[in-house]
Amino acid sequence: MSKADYPYPEDEFDAISPDAPTGVHRAPRSTWSKWWPFLVVLVVVPALAWGVVTFLSRTGNLPGDASQPQGGTSGEVQEPPADDPATDGAEDPATDGAEEQPTPAPEETVEAPQPVLTTPVRVLNGARVAGLAAExxxxxxxxxxxxxxxxxxxxxxxxxxxxxxxxxxxxATADLVASTVNVPTIVVDAQRAGTGVSVVLVTDPRG
Incomplete structure (x- = not known):
């Protein structure tokens, strides 16, 4: 609607102050306000990128770094998995080709017979040497x-x-008797021996 078509008379509200802006407008923008967002992008973004690259290079996780072994950082020893087929079925070199030998059963210790000093012993003098049997x-x-x-x-x-x-x-008892009286001959004869041991002297064993 133009001013000419306005049907009402002008009043004090229609008066325009000479200091008031006329029409809808904005104040002109300065050059700095136009360029500072671009400057921020040009400075801050490269700085952030440099910081990220520096951090990753220090931790060894820099993508595409061929000097680092895959699956871990430098200094880490890669252990083969427990079910690694390269180690399955490997034979112990200490037992390779050697069959397990059965453990021999311990040998039973058989004690030698001991002389029985309570065995009855008769000393018979047939040498006709007085007092020989008693001695x-x-x-x-x-x-x-x-x-x-x-x-x-x-x-x-x-x-x-x-x-x-x-x-x-x-x-065993006869062996001790024979060695004691210096009579080496031992004979098994129940009739002559009686219930134990009998020493029959036909010569003087004292020499």
Whole structure:
């Protein structure tokens, strides 16, 4: 609507102050206000990019860095996975080609028979040397025998002085008797030995 078409008379509200702006307008913008956003982009963005690149290069995570091994940073030792087929089925070099030997069973220790000093021992004098049986019996008692009887031999005599035993169970006892009285011959004869050991002397074992 133009002023000519306005049907109402002018009043004080229609008066325009000479200091008031006429029409809708903005104040003219300065050159700095136009260019400062571009300057911010040109300065701040490169600075941020430089900072990011510097940080990544220090931590070793810089993308595309061929000097770093894949899957970790420098200094890290890459362990093979637990199910790595390269290590599956690998034989221990200490056992390679060697079969496990069975552990031998411990050998049972068999104790040697010991002489029984309570075994009855008779010393029979067939050498016709007075006191020989008693003296030899004394040697056996000194050796530890507790049941020794001296006597004279009767009946047939062996060809040499002999230690008679009733069974092989008395072998250990007979060995001690023989070594004590210096009569090395030992014969198993239950009839002559009686219930234990009999020493028949046909010569003087003292030499």
């Amino acid at each position: 030899v019996a004394g040697q056996l008692e000194t050796a530890g025998f507790t049941d020794v009887t001296p006597d004279n031999a009767t009946g047939s005599l062996p060809a040499q002085s002999t230690v008679f035993i009733a069974s092989e169970d008395l072998r």
